[in-house]
Amino acid sequence: xxxxxxxxxxxxxxxxTNWAQPFAIGHSTQTFTDPxxxxxxxxxxxxxPATTAGNNTPVAGVFGETFPxxxxxxxxxxxxxxYQNIWEALVPAGYILIFPKTETGFSPSHSEFAKDLAFxxxxxxxxxxNSSSIFFDKISPMSISSGHSMGGGAALLSSQYITTxxxxxxxxxxETNPSAIAASQNISAPSLILAGANDCVTPPATNQLLMxxxxxxxxxxxxxxxxxxxxxxxxxxxxxxxxxxxxxxxPTINRAQQHAIxxxxxxxxxxxxxxxxxxxWNIFLNDxxxxxxxxxxxSCTHCGVSGVEEEVKIDLKIYPNPFRxxxxxxxxFTSAGKVQIEIFDITGRKVFDNSYAISTPFFNKEIxxxxxxxxxxSLAVTTASERRTRLVVKR
Numbered sequence: 170x171x172x173x174x175x176x177x178x179x180x181x182x183x184x185x186t187n188w189a190q191p192f193a194i195g196h197s198t199q200t201f202t203d204p205x206x207x208x209x210x211x212x213x214x215x216x217x218p219a220t221t222a223g224n225n226t227p228v229a230g231v232f233g234e235t236f237p238x239x240x241x242x243x244x245x246x247x248x249x250x251x252y253q254n255i256w257e258a259l260v261p262a263g264y265i266l267i268f269p270k271t272e273t274g275f276s277p278s279h280s281e282f283a284k285d286l287a288f289x290x291x292x293x294x295x296x297x298x299n300s301s302s303i304f305f306d307k308i309s310p311m312s313i314s315s316g317h318s319m320g321g322g323a324a325l326l327s328s329q330y331i332t333t334x335x336x337x338x339x340x341x342x343x344e345t346n347p348s349a350i351a352a353s354q355n356i357s358a359p360s361l362i363l364a365g366a367n368d369c370v371t372p373p374a375t376n377q378l379l380m381x382x383x384x385x386x387x388x389x390x391x392x393x394x395x396x397x398x399x400x401x402x403x404x405x406x407x408x409x410x411x412x413x414x415x416x417x418x419x420p421t422i423n424r425a426q427q428h429a430i431x432x433x434x435x436x437x438x439x440x441x442x443x444x445x446x447x448x449x450w451n452i453f454l455n456d457x458x459x460x461x462x463x464x465x466x467x468s469c470t471h472c473g474v475s476g477v478e479e480e481v482k483i484d485l486k487i488y489p490n491p492f493r494x495x496x497x498x499x500x501x502f503t504s505a506g507k508v509q510i511e512i513f514d515i516t517g518r519k520v521f522d523n524s525y526a527i528s529t530p531f532f533n534k535e536i537x538x539x540x541x542x543x544x545x546x547s548l549a550v551t552t553a554s555e556r557r558t559r560l561v562v563k564r
Contacts, residue, residue, distance in 0.1 A: 191261030195219025195226045197303065203288045211285050214249050216256040217265040217304070228307045233486065235297075235306070235560070237443040238265045239313040240289040240327075242282055242320025244409060245343070248273055251406040252317065258432045264439065265308070267293060277319065279345035283326035286314050294333050310334055310491060310562035311443045311545050317341060317402050318371060318409075321362075322349035325380060328356045334515075334545040334562065336360065336442050337387075338435070340402040342380060343371040350376075353383035359442045359469070359515070360387045363431055365397035366464070369416035370409075381466065388469035390438070394430050395462050396421035402431060430462060445547035445560060447472035447517065472517040485550055491562035494539035500532045500550060500557075508532060511549045512541075512561075520546070527552070538563065 197215045202208050218229040218236055230236065239259065243249055249268035256266040267289050272282040290312040297308035312335045316324040321342030326349050328337055337360040344350055364377040371377070373393060381391040398420035400409040405424065420427070433456065441450025450472045457465045486499035498510060512521035520541060525534055541563050549558045 192218030192229045192263060193220065193222040193226075194256065194260045195222065195228065196224050198224075201289065201292050203284075205288075206281075206284065209281075209285075211288065212270045213289065214268045214270065215265065216260050216268075217307075218260055218263055225303065228303055230307060233559070235309040236263050236265050237309040237311050237313055237439070238267060238290060238293040239315050239338075240267050240269070240286040240293075240324075242269065242286050242316030242323045243273070244316075244318030244320055244403065244406075245277065246273065246275060246408045247318070247403065247406050251403045251409070254404050254428050258428075258435070259439070262436050262440070263444075264313075265293070265304070272319075279319065279323055279326060279349075280347060282320070283323040283345075284330055286316065286320075286323060286327040287330035290314060290327075290331055290335060291333060309443070309560060311336065311560060313338055313439070313443060315339065318343045318399065319345065325349040325356065325360075326352045328352070328358055331358075338439070339363070339377075339380070340431070341365055341368055341371055341399050342377055344376050344379075350379045350383055353380045354385070356384050357386045359389075359471070360384055361390045361435075361438055362392070363402070363434065364391065364393045365399055365402070365420070365427070366393045366395050367397060367418045367420050368399040369418060370399035370413055388442075388471060389467070390457075390469060391466040392434060392457065393464045394422075394427060395464070397427045397430070401427040434463070441472065442515075445472075445513065445515070445517075445545075445558070470517075471515075485557045485559060487548065487559050487561055490559075491564045492538070493564050494537065496536050496538055496548075496561060498532075498534050498536060498548070498550065501530050506553060509549075509551045510534070510536065511551070512538070513547045513549070515545055 195217045200210055200212045202210055219226045220229050249270055269285045271285050293308055296302040296304040314324045314327045314335055315338040317340040321339035322345035324337055324339050336358050340363050362377050362381050364373040400413045401424045437449040437453035440446040441453055488497045506527050507524050508527050509524045514520050543563050546561050547558050548561050
């Protein structure tokens with residue numbers, strides 16, 4: 170018991186109530202090897218929330234804070250460096266972006282590219298337990314497979330290879346070989362497809378719409394941005410721009426306008442799904458319900474629980490995470506009284522709810538959760554005036 174109190178006191182001493190937002194952007198160049206594919210080497214560029222901007226600087230965050238990883242696939246004959254707009258939007262919001270530098274030629278393997286995205290997600294989850302990694306204890310259990318154009322199609326293909334909790338985001342995804350449309354039929358992960366209404370490279374009618382319609386098992390959202398083009402989801406790229414000049418219709422909004430719209434949609438959707446932040450999810454729903462610059466189709470029930478706004482006042486320790494049967498919750502409160510512990514699944518359905526008396530500022534409780542199926546959950550700890558949530562994973 171003394172060890173638990175000591176750990177909790179150390180945690181409390183290190184906790185900062187004013188989290189640094191937006192985060193500075195750190196950068197690391199690495200090469201990973203996949204032993205399951207004849208030691209295939211996958212060079213990557215990683216951008217992450219950092220204490221200070223720069224190369225290989227420490228990952229940001231207070232004790233216990235983790236960040237979702239997004240593996241992002243590039244478009245056909247494009248490179249990772251065409252997506253500076255993506256990492257500059259998402260890293261400050263608390264996401265780690267990892268870009269594979271594979272399959273950049275004129276005869277790419279869509280299957281291998283999809284497996285690269287899946288491997289990088291699994292690899293970064295392993296880095297969370299690697300004490301020699303800068304990402305040790307900094308990786309959220311929820312990951313994102315994503316990409317643009319060919320990379321968007323590969324992201325859809327990748328879902329079948331990912332064994333850990335994940336979601337899928339595809340920007341103007343292109344049909345692939347093997348078929349991303351066919352693979353979408355088996356996607357059960359929450360998914361978002363962004364399309365350009367003026368995309369003449371991968372027209373929505375023969376690409377994105379068919380992918381969305383095939384996702385009958387998933388929490389799925391399809392958003393068409395009015396006047397948006399295929400290439401403007403990324404930064405300016407010669408190869409993509411040249412291809413787009415050969416077809417019509419041309420975009421009726423510029424690149425900066427398109428980026429502003431996609432960022433406005435991406436961040437609250439991501440926060441709502443990957444961080445189970447229901448306040449952000451409601452912001453997203455309000456946007457798509459009232460915006461005049463997009464057209465939306467959605468089949469998704471999420472955050473069906475009210476009153477999940479978060480006040481970061483409770484110093485909270487969750488151990489172990491991931492857990493198997495028993496989860497230990499430790500906290501320091503500002504006053505005596507009662508504490509309510511609630512657990513919600515990925516759809517926002519409440520699966521656990523209990524109240525406990527607080528007889529001392531230091532609260533420690535072991536909760537038996539062996540009855541829950543494996544998955545990602547949101548745990549909320551609430552007093553009369555304070556609330557804090559944390560993602561937890563049941564193995």
